[in-house]
Amino acid sequence: MAKPADLRRIALSLEGTTEAPHFDRAAFKVKRIFVTLAADGRTANFKFTPDEQEFKCLLAPRAFQPVAGGWGRQGWTTATLSELSVADLRQALEMAWRHAVPKSPKR
Template sequence: MANASDLRRVAMSLEGTTEAPHFDRAAFKVKRIYATLAADGLTANLNLAPDEQEFKVMMAPQAFAPIQNAWGRKGWTTMTLAAVDEAELRAALEMAWQHALPKR
């Protein structure tokens, strides 16, 4: 079972990541934001590709859900922290982090 401290620690271990406020959330970004942590620390929103989102939701619907708006249709996904272990947390964050890296 992961929590906000786990998310922050794992995200900050990913190369180039910085943390900054983003409205009422904490945002983690490299070139672009790839994850935000809710103010209550219970959920995080991740920038996944639509096919990655579909897979995560299919495999772990208790942990992952599309955001219910246009951002969700683009792949932004809500992750319930208490429903994932640290390995799944790290895998999901690394997946989102890849999308935020500068294009080479």
């Protein structure tokens, strides 16, 4: 069972990641936000692609659900931390982090 401290530790270990407040949540970002942690520490919102979101929600429907409305259609996905192993949490964080890392300039 993953805990908020696991999310914070793993997210901040990913290259270039910083933590900052985002409304009532803690946001973790590189160039852009890739995950936010709820103030109560029970859930986190991940930025996946819509295809990644669909896969996660099909694979683990008790752990992952699309965020309601337009944000969810863009791939934002709520995860219930208590439904994730630490390994599952790490994989989800790394997946979301890859979308936030600045792209290398084309040569």
